[in-house]
Amino acid sequence: MRFVVLRKSEKWMESGAPPDPQLVAAMQRYDDEMREAGVLVAVERLQPSSNATRLHISGGKSRTVDGPFTESNELIAGVNILDVASKEEAIAWMKRCPTCQGDDVEAQFEIRAVLEP
Amino acid sequence: MKDALIDAVTPAVGSADIDRTQIDRTINAVWRMESARVIAGLTRIVRDVGIAEELAQDALVAALEQWPASGIPQNPGAWLMAAAKHRAIDLLRRNTRVEQKHEELARELEEQQQRSFADFASALAAAADGDIEDDLLRLVFISCHPVLSPESRVALTLRLLGGLTTPEIARAFLTPESTIAQRIVRAKRTLAEAHVPFEVPTGLDRAARLSSVLEVIYLIFNEGYSATAGEDWLRPALCEDALRLGRILAGLAPQEPEVHGLVGLMEIQASRSAARLGPSGEPILLLDQDRSRWDQLLIGRGLAALGCAEQLNSKKNAGPGPYTLQAAIAACHARARTGEETDWQRIASLYATLAERQPSPIVELNRAVALAMAFGPAVGLELVDKIAAEPSLANYHRLPSVRAELLFRLGRLDEAYPEFERAASLARNARERELLLNRARSCTSVVATGPAPQ
Numbered sequence: 368m369r370f371v372v373l374r375k376s377e378k379w380m381e382s383g384a385p386p387d388p389q390l391v392a393a394m395q396r397y398d399d400e401m402r403e404a405g406v407l408v409a410v411e412r413l414q415p416s417s418n419a420t421r422l423h424i425s426g427g428k429s430r431t432v433d434g435p436f437t438e439s440n441e442l443i444a445g446v447n448i449l450d451v452a453s454k455e456e457a458i459a460w461m462k463r464c465p466t467c468q469g470d471d472v473e474a475q476f477e478i479r480a481v482l483e484p
Numbered sequence: 485m486k487d488a489l490i491d492a493v494t495p496a497v498g499s500a501d502i503d504r505t506q507i508d509r510t511i512n513a514v515w516r517m518e519s520a521r522v523i524a525g526l527t528r529i530v531r532d533v534g535i536a537e538e539l540a541q542d543a544l545v546a547a548l549e550q551w552p553a554s555g556i557p558q559n560p561g562a563w564l565m566a567a568a569k570h571r572a573i574d575l576l577r578r579n580t581r582v583e584q585k586h587e588e589l590a591r592e593l594e595e596q597q598q599r600s601f602a603d604f605a606s607a608l609a610a611a612a613d614g615d616i617e618d619d620l621l622r623l624v625f626i627s628c629h630p631v632l633s634p635e636s637r638v639a640l641t642l643r644l645l646g647g648l649t650t651p652e653i654a655r656a657f658l659t660p661e662s663t664i665a666q667r668i669v670r671a672k673r674t675l676a677e678a679h680v681p682f683e684v685p686t687g688l689d690r691a692a693r694l695s696s697v698l699e700v701i702y703l704i705f706n707e708g709y710s711a712t713a714g715e716d717w718l719r720p721a722l723c724e725d726a727l728r729l730g731r732i733l734a735g736l737a738p739q740e741p742e743v744h745g746l747v748g749l750m751e752i753q754a755s756r757s758a759a760r761l762g763p764s765g766e767p768i769l770l771l772d773q774d775r776s777r778w779d780q781l782l783i784g785r786g787l788a789a790l791g792c793a794e795q796l797n798s799k800k801n802a803g804p805g806p807y808t809l810q811a812a813i814a815a816c817h818a819r820a821r822t823g824e825e826t827d828w829q830r831i832a833s834l835y836a837t838l839a840e841r842q843p844s845p846i847v848e849l850n851r852a853v854a855l856a857m858a859f860g861p862a863v864g865l866e867l868v869d870k871i872a873a874e875p876s877l878a879n880y881h882r883l884p885s886v887r888a889e890l891l892f893r894l895g896r897l898d899e900a901y902p903e904f905e906r907a908a909s910l911a912r913n914a915r916e917r918e919l920l921l922n923r924a925r926s927c928t929s930v931v932a933t934g935p936a937p938q
Contacts, residue, residue: 368724403617404517405731408781448781450724455506455513459556483758 368480369408370449370457375475376416376442381435383415393465401449401460408448416442454478507552515544516647518561520732523644524619526568527682529589533626534672537644539575543567569593620645621736622682628697631678636671637700638707639664645732646725656718657707694737698746698807701729705750712765723754734789741800744793745808751786752814755779766915771823783818790815809838828858845874853886861893881910885920892927901927 394412401407413419416434423430436442449457457478461467467474519540526536543564557563573593627641642648642656650668654661685693708722730747737743759777762768793808804812813834820826835851848871856864868887877883888903904924911917 403732403735405728405735408785450728451513452516452721452724453509453513455510456516459510459513459517459560 368451368453370451370454371479371481372447372449372457372461373443373477373479374445374447375477376444377473380444381415381417381442383417390465397463397465400463406449406451406456406460408450410445410447412445413443448481454480508548510556511544511547511551514547514556514560518564519544519647520620520623520645521561521616522564522568524623525565525616526572527623527626528615528619529569529593530572531682532676533623533644533682534676535575537672539568539571540564542571617736618684620732621684624697624733624736625684625693626675626680626682628693628700629675629678629680630693630696631674631680632671634700634703636667636674637696638703639667640671641700641729642704642725643668645729648725652718655716656722658719694740694742697733698742701726701733702746702750702807704729705753709753712761712767714765720757723750723757726750727754739796741793741796741802742805742807744789744796745805745811748786748789748793748811749807749814751782751789752811752818755782755786755818770817775821778818786811786818787815803841804837806838806842809834809841813838826857828854832858845871845877846880849877849883849886852890856890856893861890865890865894879910881907881912881916881920883907884910885923888923892923897927 398407398410401410416436419434419436421432421434421436423432447461449460451457451460461476461478464474466472522543523533523536523540526539527533530536530539546567547560547564551557576589576593623644624641627644628637632640638657639653642653643650648656650665651661653659654664657664684690704722705726708720708724708726711719711722727747727750730743730750734743734747755778756770756773758779759773759775760768760770790808790811793811794804797804797808813831816827816831816834832851832854835847835854839847839851848867852864852867852871854864855867865887868883868890871877872883872887874883884903885907888900888907891897891900891903901924904920904927908917908920908924911920
């Protein structure tokens with residue numbers, strides 16, 4: 368079963384500060400672990416919203432709005448596509464994310480089942 | 485208030501039961517993720533895959549007892565490994581005919597246990613990291629050992645590496661649970677009695693042993709692929725299990741081109757899942773499928789895996805193996821946005837190479853179809869006639885159906901008609917039979933109204 372996991376953005380991700388190289392290495396290993404377990408279909412981590420654009424389409428008309436966007440709790444920071452046997456497995460994998468460990472860390476994921484045709 | 489709400493919705497189930505199912509599902513998920521590594525690591529210690537699995541199962545029982553109350557541990561794999569090792573020590577101590585070797589092993593393990601649990605767990609995780617991949621690969625090879633029958637290899641692989649339970653395997657293969665259980669017990673005994681070593685084969689042996697592994701994975705995939713709509717969901721899920729095993733193997737043995745070839749083949753075949761069954765569950769032929777329903781994500785991955793295999797082969801100056809060739813054929817179809825855009829010449833040439841590597845009448849039959857699509861029905865018919873007498877094709881409906889189709893296209897309707905009838909008589913299900921009888925009928929109706937279109 369495929370699940371798309373959306374990682375909600377935290378304020379520290381929006382700052383655009385370069386990430387700690389140890390964390391980058393840990394994330395690389397984490398991605399590799401998921402790949403080697405045969406469950407990672409795709410993963411993308413997104414640039415801060417300063418580089419983002421929103422496209423609004425209404426009544427045949429469209430307009431774009433460039434970031435940064437201030438309501439950071441509504442923003443997406445990353446997308447994973449996992450191929451696992453159950454939602455519980457998807458949850459178990461996401462709990463292992465290196466950027467979610469520690470007493471002072473907050474992280475929110477939304478786990479969505481992919482609509483099968 | 486909350487409990488009352490749950491009771492109102494599902495009066496027979498209390499909130500405690502709902503939590504229990506949730507935690508069981510979570511533990512099941514953790515088992516799928518961790519069990520293979522735990523079993524692999526244990527096998528290296530106890531040198532017997534059967535004992536290793538029993539110890540791992542004991543650890544699972546302990547987890548099912550303790551985790552609902554204590555919560556899922558931070559590092560579930562390490563917890564399971566530690567629990568299993570604890571039981572391994574007990575087992576070795578309890579063995580009254582204990583050999584000197586066992587005594588030493590038990591002492592060594594016990595010394596490790598002297599340290600605090602947390603230290604042990606993290607030391608385990610750290611130390612195991614480097615070796616565990618090797619152990620997993622050893623486990624793959626031992627589960628697929630040729631001394632076991634193909635069904636036994638499949639059951640053992642799904643059990644030890646796939647993390648499936650015996651009931652799950654039984655449901656997936658439409659086989660009684662007791663049969664699967666017996667199969668696994670006997671397989672472990674066979675491996676022990678044959679003293680199959682826990683090692684990764686090298687040298688000349690490696691290619692044959694690897695081929696055995698790939699065969700098991702593809703068998704699992706095909707079982708899943710053959711499942712029709714409306715069947716137990718565990719059956720088509722076998723395709724995903726096979727894909728996962730293939731991807732795991734690609735990670736463990738990244739230098740083997742045929743592994744990437746098999747993964748590519750499975751990814752591309754799986755990409756057609758949504759398009760290959762009709763509304764009433766009837767199979768739709770490749771050329772009739774709605775290609776907009778082909779999963780482009782899987783096609784992309786399949787093409788990438790195939791590319792990897794081809795790159796490895798070109799570096800070694802080696803030709804493509806059978807799985808890589810089949811993946812290349814599947815890729816030709818995957819790349820064509822419509823049936824008309826299919827590169828049939830390339831497909832025909834790939835089948836020719838496949839026929840050299842793995843000669844078989846079925847490969848020749850597929851080659852005949854490709855030749856007909858590329859160069860016209862007469863060319864295809866020439867090859868079909870050459871293999872028409874093959875004993876292995878005697879009851880295969882596709883031989884007369886292909887022959888009939890080619891004769892039809894050549895306007896030889898009076899010859900096509902009996903072939904369609906013959907194919908219908910060999911058809912494997914009502915739907916196929918109906919399709920072929922319709923084709924037969926079209927021969928007579930066209931004869932009545934005029935010549936056949938070329």
